[in-house]
Amino acid sequence: MPSFIAITYFLTLTGLxxxxxxxxxxxxxYWRAASRPEPVPPPLRWHPKVCVQLPVYNEPLVVEALLDHVAALRWPDEAWEIQVLDDSTDETTAIIxxxxxxxxxxxxxxxxxxxxxxxxxxxxALREGMARTDADFFAIFDADFRPQPDFLERMMPHFAAAEVGVVQARWEFANRKRTLLTRFQAVFLDAxxxxxxxxxxxxxxFFNxxxxxxxxxxxxLEDAGGWTSDTVTEDLDASYRAQLRGWRLVYLHRYAVPxxxxxxxxxxxxxxRRWTKGGVQVARKLLGTVLTASLPARIKREAWWHLTIGVVHPLLVTFSLLFVPYLWFAADQLGTWWYLANPAIVLLAGGAPVAFYVAGQFLQRREWREGLMWLAVSPLLLSFGLALSVTLCVAFFEGLLSNGGEFVRTPKGGRRVRAGGLLARMRSRTFFAAITCAExxxxxxxxxxxxxxxxxGHGELAAALTLKGGGFWAVAWLSSNDLWPSFWLKPAEPTGVMNAGT
Incomplete structure (x- = not known):
């Protein structure tokens, strides 16, 4: 048994x-790319018809702001339209x-x-919208996005090249500094x-x-086979199918949409959970096609790493399960060579992600202070990512064993989400309750x-284990706070004194 634990631990850490x-x-x-000037598109000399699609499902807290911003887009009146693709079952429809x-x-x-x-x-919904218009281009916005009036003017010139099938703007986050949770999310997503x-x-x-x-x-989009629902990440799926057909995607990293x-x-x-599950489903669906296609080897290699990134989460859960047993009675099973190789492997497994996330913060704004701050709290960042691995490990196996599935939207609207009862209506509460117990x-x-x-007397090991274990308990506590808010919220104080004789 000690040998089995040691070998499994070694393979897990090597994978990470x-x-x-x-x-x-x-x-x-990225450093190579950053040294090159961004391509300048030709002047805008044409105004093809654009359909702005807004897929909406139960978004009462944010849909009005979306409509306000989309209605302010600049484009010739006769050359654009808006589709509100509303599948809502709540008050969102009345708000629209x-x-x-x-x-x-x-x-x-x-x-x-x-x-x-x-x-x-x-x-x-997107497929239904396409069938209702003869537009040549489709701009898509989720309910929490706030495009600026120049969005179409900035994006459309890049379609002057006939082989360009998609132009993607970078995401920015208006509430990135609202809470510690949003700060952590921003670090992960900025990377x-x-x-x-x-x-x-x-x-x-290939990118998506x-x-x-x-x-x-x-x-x-039509050449790639259109929108399909056999994965829950239809965007990633369609992107790879289009690139396999020879279409080029353009990414504007200097132009962002809040x-x-x-x-x-x-x-x-x-x-x-949805992103991880869908990524695995797309890997099952398309990775074999990519690897056997007539593409340069470097594109195939990168597609492998891109589409199999979900493997990291089972590896992280395995690491969490084995770390203490390995330290207890299997640490001496791998021989002297392991003591020489272990530091380099640990540095790649833990240090490389820290460099990746911290660099993402510095490279975005060129702020050394922000980057150094995240470097200082990187153990907390890693603990948070480790604790999320339980949810994403389950999502990995969901994607491995199923096709499609319900597109579970992400409730938006700040902390008002809980007050509005939107989280309470999520069908997956039982799933997340079980995940919280596992955490x-x-x-x-x-x-x-x-x-x-x-x-x-092993203080350094105790500190490392406390940090990792505390991360799991912190994430579990925050999850329970969202799942069962009535348990954590204090009863309201009386607002007045009853009159005598009432």
Missing amino acids: ALYGAHRLKMLVL EGWLAAHPQAARRVSHVRRARREGYKAG HFVVEQTARAASGL FNGTAGIWRRTA SELPENLIAFKSQQ MLLGAVLLGGAVYFGLR
């Missing part, structure tokens, strides 16, 4: 180190109708599309949007449309190890 090394590769590709009634001039270009059934979820997307796009590698804040050429980060941990977990169990194992080693 390989994905860590890939993070460093992304940083190198009220907005249209209050803005009759803007309403003239708006089609409020309602479907009898939410078939195909977001992909189905993707600032470093990864820029590196892949500038290096001629991000589902919103981008524009599709109709012929590219959006909102979820301010509830359960909402964030729900978003990450508490893993945290208990790690904290028990911290006590054991602390009592035996």
